[in-house]
Amino acid sequence: MHQDEKLRLRRLPLFREMMTPTFDGLMEIAYAQTFPAQLELIRQGEYADFLHVIVEGSVELHAMWNGRNTIMGIVNPVSTFILAACVCEEPYLMSARTLERSQIVLLPVADVRVALRQDPDFAMAAMRELANGYRTFVRHAKNLKLRNSTERLAAYILHQSRQNDDMDTVTLPVEKRLLASHLGMTPENLSRSMKALQGHGIAVRAMRVKIADRARLAAVAVPDPLIDGP
């Protein structure tokens, strides 16, 4: 672990407020590792050995059942994943796979648990992290149950724009195939929804989506912080 990596981790909400000795203790035994693209980091059903922190690259969380497959979320730097499985000592509900070459810091679960007990600030931060994860999936479920697929796509585009300073041009951060799965639709259907939205305020060229008329797009998406996030 290099010094600057430690500093980047230290800025994370999960680690920001914890006491310095606890943090340094964790960093002693942490190790950073670089994985190639398309590598299965975690398989659903297995047990947690390490808390994962993604420092660079991107990771896809997906789930399988009976031969079907869906993307549950995409994790970008710098953030942690599978904290819940670490806390519960129960099997992962999702698998994780790198989307590109990624650098990931691994913290042994046993040590994380000790640190949680020793440091109330760390414990509170972990609670907030878990609560946020919980809320993310409540939103995901609301999105699926309350909106149809075109509405979900419209809301996604608007949300991406908000994340990027309300820019009028959004570049999709992942392949459309993956985005479709994340939004709970087929690639074909995403393509058609994209075309449908071209009559409602957007223009599309490859991975670039231009928001020409934000109001018309918002009339389809009906953005809501209780679904789309703040």
Next chain:
Amino acid sequence: MHQDEKLRLRRLPLFREMMTPTFDGLMEIAYAQTFPAQLELIRQGEYADFLHVIVEGSVELHAMWNGRNTIMGIVNPVSTFILAACVCEEPYLMSARTLERSQIVLLPVADVRVALRQDPDFAMAAMRELANGYRTFVRHAKNLKLRNSTERLAAYILHQSRQNDDMDTVTLPVEKRLLASHLGMTPENLSRSMKALQGHGIAVRAMRVKIADRARLAAVAVPDPLIDGP
């Protein structure tokens, strides 16, 4: 708060391991209240004042958007809800309504937060509670994205049976209308799925579902602890 109510709360996973002074302190300021059926306890978008513990009755968690409405979960005694909103100091993502006359213990959020900081055992228990809530909604989303509606119903029936000691007769705990919404389908479609499953190992009379051929039903549901829970 009566002594026996305190004892029931004390047995909850969230309160079981905390220190006695912290627990007693919380109980000092807690108060139990009985609400009639169909009362809106919490409205989505508002902020948390109290951590709720349901002692008797049942509560429905639902969400609304753009005039549409869906049930996100049903909470039975004895358990807590909306811990996440309490921890985050952010608005509720879901509303809560009593399904029947219910007794609920209310703990002021500020006091809960103090107790969390003071008592590491309580903090760890809260973390586990949050992690379980997180996992519940990951499962809910997986169920919605990976199974079709008949498969979800079949899995629900098998799960209810498992909860009741693998009894061959399951009595639906809520109106079919509500169950349909929880499973992400319309009442009409639930009715049709129920009929479809009668060719796959079940017999239905009003709210009573008899599992005649568990293997055939399981062939439709393909039960999976990573979706249906343990």
Next chain:
DNA sequence: CGTAGGTTTGACCGCCTTCAAACTTGGTGG
């Protein structure tokens, strides 16, 4: 016994999926 509300049924329609084929796109090696 009557009524209100929940449930079922039927008809119809639309969203979404599936399958197949044509078309882009991006990366690789000649």
Next chain:
DNA sequence: CCACCAAGTTTGAAGGCGGTCAAACCTACG
């Protein structure tokens, strides 16, 4: 630098799952 290939994307046609609407049917409760 261009040609080529594999992989991703779009398009079309067809069909099924699930939603909507309306009416008939239960059933629970006063």
